[in-house]
Amino acid sequence: MIASVTVLAVIVGLTAAAFGAVFVQRSTPTEPPDDNPINRDGRPLQPVPEVTPDGMTERPAEIDELGWDGQDVAWQPCEGGECAEVLAPLDWDDPAGPTAITLFMRKVPATQSPRLGTIFVNPGGPGGSGADFATGFDRTGLEQYDIVGWDPRGVGASTPVVCSDTDMEILFNQDSSPDDEAEREDLMQAEVNLGASCLENSGQLLENISTVDTVQDLDMLRSLVGDRRLNYYGASYGTEVGARYASMFPQTSGRLVLDSAVDITGEEEVAQSEGFQRALENFSQWCAEQEQCVLGGSAEEVMGVVTDLTVKLDSEPVSVGNRSLTQSAFVTAVAQMLYSDESVWSYLGQGVDDARNGDGQLMLAIADSYWNRNDDGSYGGLLKSFNAIRCLDEPDEGYAGADADAAAAAEVSPWAGRFMGPDYGCPSWPVAAIEDPGPIEAEGAEPILVVGTTGDSATPYENAVSMADQLGVGRLLTFEGNGHVAYGRNECVNTTIRDYFLDRVPEDETTCSA
Template structure:
């Protein structure tokens, strides 16, 4: 299991990603103005003059892959503290507004992660699946953040090495197993340093937010309007903090709380998955095909824990060389918690695994990790660790700290707590020191920002949305009483209407609106 702060939509057709709505009228397209003096990644101001070549660049659009889509390459400073130095190349894609009606600007998408490909999300879902009224009036635009997918991706392990890594026991029973897990984290970090040492210190959320402002200027938009899902909410909030006067209409769906340090984030997320599992279990025990019995949620919880314990001792076959052990099985279950539409698939996979066939549950874990059919992996997990370990100091730095904290994690989740606590040690071996720290984001002076929270969201607990909306000086909380990760585009007419009205007409929902 490797679930540490992986905050993204589990399947392409789930949530709205990041939405950048920008006005097309003339305005501050360059770095001039108050925002240009915001601190760079290294803590110093970014000289406006040094950034002008980046804001003034012209993108060369070309047809790419999917009909109707265009791609381009944008340059940004590798290190914003040294804007006259080396540049990094970022992949950008768009699909133009279909009309009829007035074009309202550019719509930037980010599906979260960190490490999720915005371009993959645009081409795989949003470009055809977003509401027709929104697609008619906006150019849908995506940029893969630095270090992600097509934008000089962070690379760490080969396919076989990643296969081994995902099977390491993350609920160690003794000092030897704890040492093996610590070594796995160390080897993972060393692989990232070896293969991506140049980019590794420069993939922070702050730098990615600065890149979004360069893109805003390059696209000719006076202000940036954005919908970010999951981790994308932290990216959007960071942008608002850096450039409050350039905020257009921001939707932050499945919000993170930037004020929480890594240990609290991980513990809260542990509790979020417990809430989601209880919701799944309550539904499961009502069904004849429930592999966890038909008695009670408590009994279903006990049965799942017992199943994991059996797999820890004796993995089951999957029809290939990899067996299904506790770590991969837990990841498969976690994957289904992102979307209640996957619950029937989970029931079937758990039932099969209990009968000695782990193939279906392994496939769910592979989907979570973005393992390809040829045995290679997308760089999702590599970028995820690189960004997280740069943004915040580690949750735990040694096995002794984990052991001292396990009780809190197991209190948050009897099912997942132990594994989540050990997984939170991953940044302890990271070769690049963190450049960020937990802090409140107020973004004073920003236009109204809509923060969306789902009451039983596993990956971004509802209280995070409440906290972010409270922190933001112009935050408006929109609540979805439901299951799954994020809310926009997942079947609630109430949520979709409120967000579409905001995007198309500029009318933010009333603070505290519930659906």
């Protein structure tokens, strides 16, 4: 069983960490220390300290002469390909400012001639490592391209957001769907404390880590590798990066594939909780149709087992060594598995059955893989970067707005909306959101391929429909199936995307079936 858990953690870790439009959940209740004040009238904004995270440096004098896009890219052999570091201005509004940050890239070089250029890849998150993603990107049929992934600012081996692992642990130990005012207060305080620790350790970076900043980095990288136009594959949040690029730089937009589109309308026709609810219902129907399914003979029975167990775990967590599988950890694990499709859903059925019989090991391991939690209690960088980026991008309506959104979600999503709880991340963030950069439209850009999966949990299919329409030059590719991110899972989808990168652009909408 231990070996199975390890393999499964790798599978689902790639699903959410590499492709995640991440939601945030927590685990065993632990009272957070009251270190920082909660501001119920707005974000608890704090002075920005002068700290220097790794890779932040003084702007080199040669940039004055060469410009940012005149740097030499010194590729060196590294695991999985070739790697390089370049610099970018901390603040693109003041590119002559005194401070620079580091951006890390990994290239998997083309293996066939003639070379067609570069495809930049971004796995989403926000907070996923593009450098890691490049080594696993399916390049079948695309061997004439260099595949380049970069860690966006604030992420991985680029200048990273740094937060306290202790505060991460405390946050993930809260009840994510608080049942009373005390639990609600603890959840808010834990979010505030984590945000304060990120500001204390990351300083000015937190004011300069928006999607707009990343898009300007990407255009610089395009120029540095010598490409006239950007060719790009972005998954999940990576679709926002690609769409914003086409809006800001339509004249240098080339072939852009935006897979599992996020909402760019600002209206969010279908909330993420509805996507997870839909995916859980699809799992329940699938499970009921399997001979080996022990959760029930109908979708309603399976859903009832999952719901009843979720309720029970709130007051009766299952011990796993010196830890516990609580309601919040269980919800995280279920959602983690819903990023995937039927190929791994048997593990979800097994995990639910184990948990209801007093064994929470598998589900807690799945939750840990989502959280990027290591055995020693330390955390990877994905969820540290997540709030730093999205909360700079997004204004919020405070705790009252988060509570109202959670109540509305529970009305239409009886499991996901009810148990995922309110999102207090941005109302607790110590840095203000940037000024609205305006709507995302792509007039003047080349045709853009927008991909949506009908059973996508994290980015509901409707987002792809609206993104293709709003861009104005979108070509919609629909995958009739389950899971988050379509490329690499279906030959019809793969062929359509590869043909597009080889200048065979679909004239109309395309539909592929699982």
